[in-house]
Amino acid sequence: MIVFKAAQEQVLAAFQSVAGIVERKHTLPVLANVLLRKQGTMLELTTSDLEIQIRTTSELGGGEGPFSTTVGARKLIDILRSLPAEQMVSLSVNGSRLTLQAGKSRFTLQSLPAEDFPLVTESADLGPVFAVPQKTLKTLIDQVHFAMAVHDIRYYLNGILFIAEGRNLTLVATDGHRLALAQAALENEVPARQEVILPRKTVLELQRLLKVDDSPIEMRFAQNQARFAFGGMDFVTKLVEGKFPDFNRVIPKNHRNSLTLGREPLLASLQRAAILTSEKFKGVRIEIEPGTLRIGSSNAEQEEAMEELEVDYAGDAIDIGFNVSYLIDALGNMGTEMVRIDLQDGNASALISSPGMPGFKYVVMPMRI
Numbered sequence: 030m031i032v033f034k035a036a037q038e039q040v041l042a043a044f045q046s047v048a049g050i051v052e053r054k055h056t057l058p059v060l061a062n063v064l065l066r067k068q069g070t071m072l073e074l075t076t077s078d079l080e081i082q083i084r085t086t087s088e089l090g091g092g093e094g095p096f097s098t099t100v101g102a103r104k105l106i107d108i109l110r111s112l113p114a115e116q117m118v119s120l121s122v123n124g125s126r127l128t129l130q131a132g133k134s135r136f137t138l139q140s141l142p143a144e145d146f147p148l149v150t151e152s153a154d155l156g157p158v159f160a161v162p163q164k165t166l167k168t169l170i171d172q173v174h175f176a177m178a179v180h181d182i183r184y185y186l187n188g189i190l191f192i193a194e195g196r197n198l199t200l201v202a203t204d205g206h207r208l209a210l211a212q213a214a215l216e217n218e219v220p221a222r223q224e225v226i227l228p229r230k231t232v233l234e235l236q237r238l239l240k241v242d243d244s245p246i247e248m249r250f251a252q253n254q255a256r257f258a259f260g261g262m263d264f265v266t267k268l269v270e271g272k273f274p275d276f277n278r279v280i281p282k283n284h285r286n287s288l289t290l291g292r293e294p295l296l297a298s299l300q301r302a303a304i305l306t307s308e309k310f311k312g313v314r315i316e317i318e319p320g321t322l323r324i325g326s327s328n329a330e331q332e333e334a335m336e337e338l339e340v341d342y343a344g345d346a347i348d349i350g351f352n353v354s355y356l357i358d359a360l361g362n363m364g365t366e367m368v369r370i371d372l373q374d375g376n377a378s379a380l381i382s383s384p385g386m387p388g389f390k391y392v393v394m395p396m397r398i
Contacts, residue, residue, distance in 0.1 A: 030091075030121065030122050031091040031092045031119055031120070032067060032072065032091050032098075032120040032121065032122055033072055033091040033119065034090040034117065034118070034120075035089040035117070036115060036117060037112045037113060037114055037115070037131065038114040039087075040109060040118050041106065041109040043072075043074060043085065043087040043089065044074065044102065044105060046074075046083075046085050046238065046262065047063060047075065047076045047083045047102075047262075048063065048076060048106055049083075049234050049237055050078045050083060050230070050234055051063070051076050051078070051102040057147070059099055059141045059145045059147075060077060060079065060147075061101055061102065062099035062101055062102060062140075062141055062146070063075065063076050063100060064076070064077075064098075064146045064148075065096075065097060065098055065099065065100065065143075066094070066095075066096075067091070067093070067094030067095060067096040068094045068095055069094060071087070071088060072086070072087050072088075072089050072091070073085070074086075074087065075148070076102060077146070077147060077148070077149065079147065080228065080231075080266065080267045081228075081230065081231055081234065081265070081267070082148070082149040082265045083234075083264050084262065084263040085261055085262045086261060087261075091119070091120070096122070097143035098122060098127070098142070099140055099143055099145070100139075100140050101139070104138065105138065108129060108136055112131045112132075112134065116131050116132055117131065117132075118131045122140075125139065125140050126138065126139060127139075127140050149254075149265050151254075151256075151265070152251035152252070152253060152254040153251075154251045154252055155249045155250070155251045155254070155256060156249055156250050157219060157220055157221075157223075157249070158248070158249050159215050159216070159247070159248055159249075160215070160216050160217070160246060161198060161213060161245070161246060161248075162242070162246075163240045163241070163242055163243075163245070163246050163259055163260070164239075164240070164242055164243065165213050166239060166246050167236065167239040167240075167241060168211075168213075169198070169200045169213055170189070170200065170232060170239070171362055172200075172211040172386070172389055173189060173201065173202040174189065174202060174232055174233070174236060175209070175358040175359075175362060176202040176203055176204060176207050176208060176209035176391075177202045177204065177229055178203070178204035178205065179204075179229070181204065183205070183271075184269060184270075184271060185269055185271030185272065186205060186274075187228065187269065188202075188226045188227050188228045188232060189201065189202045189227050190202070190226050191223075191224070191225050191226075191255075192223070192224045193222070193223040193248070193250070194219060195215075195218055195219060196214055196215045196217075196219075197214065197215065198213050198214075198215050200212075203274065203276065206352070206355065206393070206394050207355045207359075207391065207392060207393040207394065208279050208280070208392040209389075209390075209391050209392075210280070210388075210389070210391075211386075211388055211389050211390075213388060216245075223250045224250075225250045225255055225268050226268055226271065227266065227268065227269070228266065228267070231255075231266040234264075235257065235264070238259075238260075238262065238264070239259070240260060244259065244260060246259035247259065252268075253270075254266065254267060255268060279378075279392055280390055280392055281373065281377060281379075281392065284371035284373050284380065285344065285372075285373055285374075286317075286344035286345050286371070286372045286373070287369060287370065287371045287372070288317065288322070288340050288342040288369070288370055289341070289367055289368070289369045289384070290341075290367070290370075291367060291368075292366060292367060292368040293366075294338060295322075295360060295368060296357065296360040296361060298324050298336035299313065299324060299336075299353055299360070301334060301336060302324045302326040302335075302336050303326065303354070303357065304326075304334065305326045305327065305328050305334040306326045306327075307329055311352050311354050312326070312350050312351070312352060312353065313326045313350065313353040313398075314326070314348070314349075314350050314398045315349050315350070315351060316348050317346065317347045317349075317372070318342075318346040319343050319344070320339060320341075321338070321339065321340065322337070322338045322342070323335065324336040324337075324338075326353070345374070347372055347374060347375050348375050349372065349374075349375040349376075349379070349395050350395055350396045350397055351395060351396060352393075352396055356381075359381055359391045359393070363383055363386065365383040365385035366385060367383060367384055367385065368381060368382075368383050369381070369382050369383060369384065375395065376395060377395070378392050378393060378394050379392070379393050379395070380392055381393065
């Protein structure tokens with residue numbers, strides 16, 4: 030039986046859309062494979078890592094089902110990538126072996142039984158459906174993902190908090206040293222507050238798959254599971270268990286001092302100053318006084334950098350230190366013309382926002398220089 034027969038670029042796109050979560054080495058060999066299910070002329074592709082499951086359906090020609098098998102995802106994609114985009118590619122089955130043909134090229138691949146593939150059970154307590162355009166969710170994730178913790182012992186920080194309440198969707202990420210928050214309006218009102226923590230790997234995979242267009246992504250949350258439906262894909266993930274910190278207490282209010290300046294000049298100055306910071310100690314010193322903002326850095330070799338920007342500022346003189354990487358991450362992901370910095374003094378956290386992004390807030394703790 031011919032499982033599929035279509036142009037290389039069409040087949041490759043279908044397999045790449047589900048293969049991002051597949052690990053090359055896994056304790057369960059079948060999880061290195063993609064599950065292929067043929068129903069009539071439609072081919073369903075499913076991958077899983079036991080935490081996340083991604084499924085899509087594609088019309089790729091070939092014979093009619095029903096038929097199911099699994100094949101090594103990475104090997105198949107590596108072969109497809111090596112073939113010309115316009116070439117017709119077919120996959121046929123003979124017992125436990127699969128044969129991929131393209132022009133005069135022929136590859137014989139081993140398969141594993143479809144019944145060995147572990148499928149995720151849908152949670153019984155999934156909440157109501159709510160939706161936003163794909164580009165909206167992608168923008169929100171882009172604005173906060175960099176503040177997620179990496180392998181933190183406080184496992185609830187290794188992901189993003191999603192809150193759907195009323196007509197608002199809020200995403201929050203923190204690693205304990207900085208916090209990023211972004212908000213957008215929902216198309217429909219959510220009847221009850223929905224709050225979950227999506228794991229880091231789930232967040233990065235969604236970021237990869239989401240398109241910058243107005244097509245919707247539908248979301249449903251349960252106590253231990255989240256489901257997303259978008260662009261013909263069904264995306265299911267386990268959640269991070271635990272209580273996310275009360276982020277409202279972290280966001281400083283009623284600052285005495287604030288200044289607004291161009292984002293790109295500030296980012297460029299920070300990037301230049303960062304060159305002469307120490308590898309382990311990425312600190313920069315920021316001095317603000319009426320009319321002037323200075324950025325200074327130094328390292329163990331006694332090298333120094335000093336940047337100076339003219340600013341419209343008439344507040345207190347402030348001398349404060351920051352991890353320069355934290356500032357660069359935020360400014361690099363904002364994409365607006367102007368940035369606003371609110372400060373109390375040299376010892377309190379700074380609040381970074383932008384007049385062009387009303388739903389975005391970024392809090393960064395100071396460091397001693």
